[in-house]
Amino acid sequence: MAEQKALRGQILYFVDDPATSGESAWRYHTDGVLWLEDGRIRLADDAGKVLPQLPAGLDVEVFKHHLLIPGFIDTHVHYPQTEMVAAYGERLLEWLETYTFPVESKFADEAYGREIAARFLDELLRNGTTTALVFGSVHPQSVDAFFTEAQQRRLRMIAGKVMMDRNAPDYLCDTAESSYRDSKMLIERWHGVDRLQYAVTPRFAPTSSDAQLNYAGQLLKEYPGVYLHTHLAENPEECDWVNALFPDSEHYLDAYDQAGLLSRRSVFAHGIHLCDDSCERLGTSGSAIAHCPSSNLFLGSGLFELDRMTEHGVHVGIGTDIGGGTSFSMLQTLADAYKVQALRGQKLDPFRALYLATLGGARALDLEDRIGSFRPGCEADLVALDLHATPFLQFRTQQCQNLFEVLFVLNTLGDDRVIDRTWVMGDVAYRRDA
Missing domain, CATH: 2.30.40.10 (Urease, subunit C, domain 1)
Structure with missing residues (x-):
């Protein structure tokens, strides 16, 4: 019955x-x-x-x-950064070196990962968030820990192991080949099990070689239906760095595009500093942007052009971006989203805001038929x-x-x-x- x-x-x-x-x-x-x-x-x-x-x-x-x-649907968040929310006083690149990388090194211990994953998921539920697109750490066991806890709670969660083979501490780097093998193993173990789905997860272009990005593209071809989750154009210094590291790319997004990483299930966090060609390509490929207003304000990264994305037909969801973001609450994040647009001389009406945090997030994740x-x-x-x-x-x-x-x-x-x-x-x- x-x-x-x-x-x-x-x-x-x-x-x-x-x-x-x-x-x-x-x-x-x-x-x-x-x-x-x-x-x-x-x-x-x-x-x-x-x-x-x-x-x-x-x-x-x-x-x-x-x-x-x-x-609520959180389209960009880092569960290994739960313990470092509200770390003081750095911009993006310095913040990664000072706080993020040392904290993420702890997730080589799967038991520790499960402890933090449990706290993280309970905090999401306490704030009304029932689906999230989640970064793990570079360690495969961090994803096993996360999915194990999410499965016990019957949650619809999407997550993946960070791929990172350069420009990071040696103790956190994998290789292009090992990241492919580990991601493949995790996809076959977890993707489509109960309400769990996998995201191929290069941290961002500066920490992945061309070979690693190409391996990420290969995974998307081999496993249709998995996601691509990474960062894009969050910070001006980061954009300059990408231009230097990828001289054959027309712009930041093109470094991903050349590796075959743009699709209907590709979600790029931030997307603040983008040219018109990038916005148009995001729209035509069906890719999505996760707008993370709280972390953008906290790290001084810039002001997201929501109206511009709408004009180009780009799917947009909202991300708390814990731990650059300072609250698990989607309502608090929407308060910051309004302020970001106000600083640009624009308005974000409350209906549109709530849409972005619910059905808009589902559309960004290609899940509007389910959640x-x-x-x-x-x-x-x-x-x-x-x-x-x-x-x-x-x-x-x-x-x-x-x-x-x-x-x-x-x-x-x-x-x-x-x-x-x-x-x-x-x-x-x-x-x-x-």
Whole structure:
């Protein structure tokens, strides 16, 4: 017999991008019911339409001052950097040398990796994030540790081993050949197991030789359906470095393109300092950018041109980029995303912001048929946002005149305290009062 549940409250989800479809991009029910069956969405609609269809005797759990939305999707984050969040005072390249590389060396120990992976995943759930695209370390065992913990939590997670054969400490470097062999082994072990998927993961162009990037491209050809996950044009000094290291490339993105790394399942973190040719190529290849506003501000990297990406048809998701980012909270990250656009003289409206953190992230990951929405058949990963989570939030939302204002307050003032509950495949995975 099918396992069924029903949740009643305010419901909001997206079916398209508000930037292109306006108000028809979302569905909002002031008094709605989510009908879940065997871990998937059966129906999301007004209570008056759903309640008469429910099986007799099925309990309906009521959320009186909550907004039910799909689980957040983090399109770029480093789980081995969990313990170094809020490391002080360096720009990107110095920050890697000073903090990141020494911390990541610890992940040669698989038991240590599982300890940090468990903390990392629990923190994601506490913040309402149910899917993420995740960097491991250079060690294959770091990916085994991560996937083992994610599998136990029934999470949809995408991760990969870092490929890095130059311009890094010897204790963290692999070789072009070993990175290919190790990645191949991990793909065959984990990709497509339960809700887990693999991402071929060169750290960024400066730490990979031409041979290693070509091996990454070979893996994408050999295993259709795996992802490509790396960094792109985050920092001006980094871009200058790439120009020097890859003199035969027209620009930073071209170094990846020549290796065959652009596809519908390629996700490039940051993409701040890009030429028009790069933006056009991202759009035509179906590749995605993970916009990481918190880490861009924290590391002083620059201001992301969201409107420019939209004009070129580039898929965009939101990334917390832990540990350059300073919060696991997607709501706090959206607050920074608004500020980044404000500094550019642009506006990020709260509907578009919430889209980027849900269905937009699913589109960036080529998973919009499975997650990020409440359309029938989608996997039932969702969160309950408590509009009364703090006395001030309750006071402030009560002053709002419409949903636009409520969402903007949530996107600006919200944090982990707003997450009352997180469900994974229809089952409660985090409960604030537990």
